[in-house]
Amino acid sequence: QKEVEQDPGPLSVPEGAIVSLNCTYSNSAFQYFMWYRQYSRKGPELLMYTYSSGNKEDGRFTAQVDKSSKYISLFIRDSQPSDSATYLCAMRFSGGYNKLIFGAGTRLAVHP
Amino acid sequence: DTGVSQNPRHKITKRGQNVTFRCDPISEHNRLYWYRQTLGQGPEFLTYFQNEAQLEKSRLLSDRFSAERPKGSFSTLEIQRTEQGDSAMYLCASSSWLSKEETQYFGPGTRLLVL
Numbered sequence: 001q002k003e004v005e006q007d008p009g010p011l012s013v014p015e016g017a018i019v020s021l022n023c024t025y026s027n028s029a030f031q032y033f034m035w036y037r038q039y040s041r042k043g044p045e046l047l048m049y050t051y052s053s054g055n056k057e058d059g060r061f062t063a064q065v066d067k068s069s070k071y072i073s074l075f076i077r078d079s080q081p082s083d084s085a086t087y088l089c090a091m092r093f094s095g096g097y098n099k100l101i102f103g104a105g106t107r108l109a110v111h112p
Numbered sequence: 113d114t115g116v117s118q119n120p121r122h123k124i125t126k127r128g129q130n131v132t133f134r135c136d137p138i139s140e141h142n143r144l145y146w147y148r149q150t151l152g153q154g155p156e157f158l159t160y161f162q163n164e165a166q167l168e169k170s171r172l173l174s175d176r177f178s179a180e181r182p183k184g185s186f187s188t189l190e191i192q193r194t195e196q197g198d199s200a201m202y203l204c205a206s207s208s209w210l211s212k213e214e215t216q217y218f219g220p221g222t223r224l225l226v227l
Contacts, residue, residue, distance in 0.1 A: 043116075043203055045218070088154050097167055098214055100145075100155070100216060101157070102155050
C-alpha cells in the first residue's frame, strides 16, 4: 500500500464547474501538506501549502486538511480551461530532511 | 531569482551508456533535492543535499546512480550503464532553510529515454 493514495482520474468537467480533488494517506506523522500543479512535460508548480489541519484559501483555490481522517482536498472554483493539468498532492514530516511524498496525481481536463 | 534550471531538457541514450544531468538551484537556496517521475506517477524522492553534504539517499538510488553538489552550488546526477528502466523525468528542486515553510521549487526536469 502506498503512503499517499490519489485517484489518477482523468477528471473531465465543463468550464465554470467546481472541482474537488482528494488524497488519503496512511502515516499520521505527516504535518505539512501541499498541492502542486503540473502541466504536460513541465516541472511541478506549488499551488497551496497547509500546515497541520484546517483550511486555506487563495483566490479560486481552497485546500482542506483533515488529519483525523488522514484526508486532504483541493477545491477549484469557477474552473477554467487553463486549469487543465495534473494535480499532485504532496506531504512531508516535521523536521528531518523535508523530502516530499507525492500522490500519483489526478489529471484534470476543463472543457469550454 | 531565475528559478531552478536543469540541463539538458531531453536526453536520448542507448542502453549501457553513461549520462549526466545538471541542476542549478535558486541562488542562495542551500537545500537541493532530486526526484524521479515515471509516466502516470508522482515524483519519487532520490536524494537530498544540504549545502555540499549529501544527507539522504533513497533505496531507489542504486549503485549506478551518483549525485554530487560541489561547493554547495549546482548539482549533477550521473547514471552509469543506463537501463531501459531508467527512462523517466528527473526533477530537481531547491529550498531555503531560512524560509519558514521551506517550500520546494522545482525545475522543468530532464526527460531521459534509454533505448
